[in-house]
Amino acid sequence: MKPGEYRSGNRLLDALPRQDRAQNEADLRFVALAAHQSTHSAGRAMEHVDFPVDAVLSVVATLMNGDTVEVGTVGNESFVEADAALNSSISMRTSFCQVRGTVARMSITRFEDRMEKSIPFARLMRRNVRAGLFSAQQFAACNAKHAIVKRCARWLSMTQDRVGSSDFILTQEFLAIMLGVRRSGVSEAADALQKIGAITYRRGAVRVLDQALLNAKACECYAACKGAFAESLQE
Amino acid sequence: MKPGEYRSGNRLLDALPRQDRAQNEADLRFVALAAHQSTHSAGRAMEHVDFPVDAVLSVVATLMNGDTVEVGTVGNESFVEADAALNSSISMRTSFCQVRGTVARMSITRFEDRMEKSIPFARLMRRNVRAGLFSAQQFAACNAKHAIVKRCARWLSMTQDRVGSSDFILTQEFLAIMLGVRRSGVSEAADALQKIGAITYRRGAVRVLDQALLNAKACECYAACKGAFAESLQE
DNA sequence: CGAGTTCTGTACGGAACTGTACCGATCTCG
DNA sequence: CGAGATCGGTACAGTTCCGTACAGAACTCG
Numbered sequence: 001m002k003p004g005e006y007r008s009g010n011r012l013l014d015a016l017p018r019q020d021r022a023q024n025e026a027d028l029r030f031v032a033l034a035a036h037q038s039t040h041s042a043g044r045a046m047e048h049v050d051f052p053v054d055a056v057l058s059v060v061a062t063l064m065n066g067d068t069v070e071v072g073t074v075g076n077e078s079f080v081e082a083d084a085a086l087n088s089s090i091s092m093r094t095s096f097c098q099v100r101g102t103v104a105r106m107s108i109t110r111f112e113d114r115m116e117k118s119i120p121f122a123r124l125m126r127r128n129v130r131a132g133l134f135s136a137q138q139f140a141a142c143n144a145k146h147a148i149v150k151r152c153a154r155w156l157s158m159t160q161d162r163v164g165s166s167d168f169i170l171t172q173e174f175l176a177i178m179l180g181v182r183r184s185g186v187s188e189a190a191d192a193l194q195k196i197g198a199i200t201y202r203r204g205a206v207r208v209l210d211q212a213l214l215n216a217k218a219c220e221c222y223a224a225c226k227g228a229f230a231e232s233l234q235e
Numbered sequence: 236m237k238p239g240e241y242r243s244g245n246r247l248l249d250a251l252p253r254q255d256r257a258q259n260e261a262d263l264r265f266v267a268l269a270a271h272q273s274t275h276s277a278g279r280a281m282e283h284v285d286f287p288v289d290a291v292l293s294v295v296a297t298l299m300n301g302d303t304v305e306v307g308t309v310g311n312e313s314f315v316e317a318d319a320a321l322n323s324s325i326s327m328r329t330s331f332c333q334v335r336g337t338v339a340r341m342s343i344t345r346f347e348d349r350m351e352k353s354i355p356f357a358r359l360m361r362r363n364v365r366a367g368l369f370s371a372q373q374f375a376a377c378n379a380k381h382a383i384v385k386r387c388a389r390w391l392s393m394t395q396d397r398v399g400s401s402d403f404i405l406t407q408e409f410l411a412i413m414l415g416v417r418r419s420g421v422s423e424a425a426d427a428l429q430k431i432g433a434i435t436y437r438r439g440a441v442r443v444l445d446q447a448l449l450n451a452k453a454c455e456c457y458a459a460c461k462g463a464f465a466e467s468l469q470e
Numbered sequence: 471c472g473a474g475t476t477c478t479g480t481a482c483g484g485a486a487c488t489g490t491a492c493c494g495a496t497c498t499c500g
Numbered sequence: 501c502g503a504g505a506t507c508g509g510t511a512c513a514g515t516t517c518c519g520t521a522c523a524g525a526a527c528t529c530g
Contacts, residue, residue: 419510
């Protein structure tokens with residue numbers, strides 16, 4: 001493979017200019033993550049930065065009563081944790097693997113070095129953090145205004161894009177935690193989406209039957225976040 | 236006044252090292268903002284960046300049905316808009332003045348120039364954006380989990396810190412929009428806070444009677460966001 | 471195969487919040 | 501001062517969602 005033709009499988013890394021892409025080959029190692037495996041802990045120094053390939057990671061805020069709410073969903077269009085691109089090597093949030101798969105892992109040392117030395121690298125990462133900020137803001141509005149079914153459809157739509165498959169493993173229990181609602185609330189929402197033929201949901205196995213229909217049932221936040229990340233990968 | 240002793244009144248700008256502070260004097264002009272006056276529009280190129288002195292600005296997400304929800308509150312500990320520190324001169328969100336007062340305004344050109352040329356400047360701004368990201372995430376969790384009264388107390392607590400006064404002007408109508416709830420919901424919450432003697436609320440005029448009590452009634456998100464911004468101003 | 475675990479569907483009372491409406495109080499401004 | 505606009509308190513029916521509980525289905529593993 002010629003230099004610069006290296007592809008990591010993470011769209012953010014692969015959107016770098018040729019020379020930076022070549023550097024990726026040396027800086028990355030691929031790690032298979034199991035479901036619910038933690039990658040970063042709130043308040044702890046980061047040892048590495050993870051660029052998902054086909055895994056989906058969740059960034060969550062943990063409240064004092066122990067409740068957790070998802071504040072960011074990260075797939076092959078982005079990375080965890082954003083702090084690394086904001087002059088801090090301490091992660092503010094906890095993140096873990098939601099849908100099992102592979103991530104391209106870079107040490108925090110290498111990441112910081114490249115932020116400093118490559119203008120295109122730093123620029124692309126920061127533009128991506130901007131999309132992450134947009135998403136967090138969108139989630140704030142979404143959680144305040146949108147009904148469970150729509151948020152549920154949004155999450156499934158986002159996840160399908162990220163895993164690149166119609167099938168993925170996810171229990172209602174975890175989806176409920178992500179959305180900040182009751183499990184039985186997700187059960188009812190998933191049932192509604194099944195009845196209209198958008199998905200099937202059987203014991204942790206989701207299958208998207210009609211992507212267009214599912215997207216249509218999702219709130220506007222799906223398209224908004226997708227657009228923000230897409231924009232951050234261009235130019 | 237000796238160089239480096241210049242104080243803008245915005246704590247973020249004033250946390251810069253001596254040399255950068257001196258530069259502020261040339262780069263800033265002070266602008267008085269009226270309540271509800273817009274400073275940035277979603278999708279439009281930024282002409283300037285605003286560092287509040289005693290004004291309080293709101294960053295809002297506008298949904299397709301026209302509803303707006305606050306996704307960031309900005310006072311003298313921060314600035315709008317974060318995008319400027321993330322390699323974009325286009326604002327992703329709309330922001331406007333919530334509590335009237337003064338902002339220190341810098342042209343986007345000067346801001347970008349300083350981001351590029353001063354490492355301490357760029358570092359401080361990015362650490363501040365990190366706190367802004369943390370806040371947006373916290374709001375996402377807050378909107379999903381916390382009751383109106385607590386969110387209301389949070390907002391008033393945050394605002395009092397930012398205006399540096401026990402009195403400020405704010406209609407329930409606008410507070411309702413910020414929290415993403417009904418106006419009469421705010422009316423009931425404000426009434427509850429009045430009954431316990433934390434505040435008085437009369438026709439758009441809020442007076443905080445017992446700050447400690449108000450803070451205690453606020454959800455944990457008040458302290459969490461305050462801490463995040465405080466940390467971003469140190470070192 | 472059988473015991474134990476995990477996961478989902480469903481139910482029910484209750485709490486929180488919504489949408490809407492109306493009135494009175496207060497402020498603004500000619 | 502008086503008309504009009506703004507703002508806040510209250511009410512009520514309706515909806516969404518919560519907390520909790522329980523049973524059955526599906527899976528795991530010895």
